[in-house]
Amino acid sequence: MQDLDVLRYPIGRFDYGTPIPLGETRAHIAEIDKLPIKLTELVGKWGDERLDTPYRPEGWTVRQLVHHIADSHINAYVRTxxxxxxxxPTIKPYEEGEWAKLPDSQLDVALxxxxxxxxxxxxxxxLDSLTETQLLRTYFHPATQRMVPLSEVIGMYAWHGEHHYQHIYRLAAREGWLEHTT
Structure with missing residues (x-):
C-alpha cells in the first residue's frame, strides 16, 4: 500500500488550512506560470501509446491527467x-472522476x-496584481465546509500542477521515456 501511496502522492499531500506567507505565495504564482511550458515540453510530442498509459495501476492515463489539469485550473481561475x-461566494464543486470519463478526455492533449x-x-x-488584502479574500467550499483564502488556493494549485506533472514525469522515468520523446 505504501508504494501505491507514493505513486498517488509523489510530492506528498497538500497541507490545507495552513497560513501561507506572501513570499511563498509569490513563489507559488511563479510555479503556476511555469507549468504549461514544463508540461508541454514533457508530453507535447508523445504519441497515443504513451498518452494512453496509466500513470499507476488503476490510475488515469497521461491523456486524462492533462485534460484534468486543464479542467481543474479552469475551475480555479473562475473561483479566483x-x-x-x-x-x-459559495463555489460549485464538480465530480472530477466523472469528468475524466467524458469523451473530451480522449481528445488530443494539444487542445x-x-x-x-x-x-x-x-x-x-x-494573481500577480493581487495585494496582501486581496490574497485574504475567500470563497466557501461546500464539500469541505470551509472558507478558503486565495493565498491557500494559489498554493494548492501550484501543488496540484506539480503533483500531476510528477505523476507523468515519474511514469516517463520508470518507462525510460525521458531521453527520447517520440
Whole structure:
C-alpha cells in the first residue's frame, strides 16, 4: 500500500488550512506560470501509446491527467475571480472522476496544453496584481465546509500542477521515456 501511496502522492499531500506567507505565495504564482511550458515540453510530442498509459495501476492515463489539469485550473481561475468580485461566494464543486470519463478526455492533449498556456497567462496576470488584502479574500467550499483564502488556493494549485506533472514525469522515468520523446 505504501508504494501505491507514493505513486498517488509523489510530492506528498497538500497541507490545507495552513497560513501561507506572501513570499511563498509569490513563489507559488511563479510555479503556476511555469507549468504549461514544463508540461508541454514533457508530453507535447508523445504519441497515443504513451498518452494512453496509466500513470499507476488503476490510475488515469497521461491523456486524462492533462485534460484534468486543464479542467481543474479552469475551475480555479473562475473561483479566483468569484472570490475577488463577490463576498465569500459559495463555489460549485464538480465530480472530477466523472469528468475524466467524458469523451473530451480522449481528445488530443494539444487542445488542453493550449488552454493551459493561455489560461495560465491570464490567471498569473491576475494573481500577480493581487495585494496582501486581496490574497485574504475567500470563497466557501461546500464539500469541505470551509472558507478558503486565495493565498491557500494559489498554493494548492501550484501543488496540484506539480503533483500531476510528477505523476507523468515519474511514469516517463520508470518507462525510460525521458531521453527520447517520440
Amino acid at each position: 475571480k468569484l472570490a475577488l468580485t463577490e463576498d465569500n 488542453s496544453l493550449v488552454i493551459l498556456r493561455n489560461l495560465h497567462q491570464r490567471w498569473v496576470t491576475l
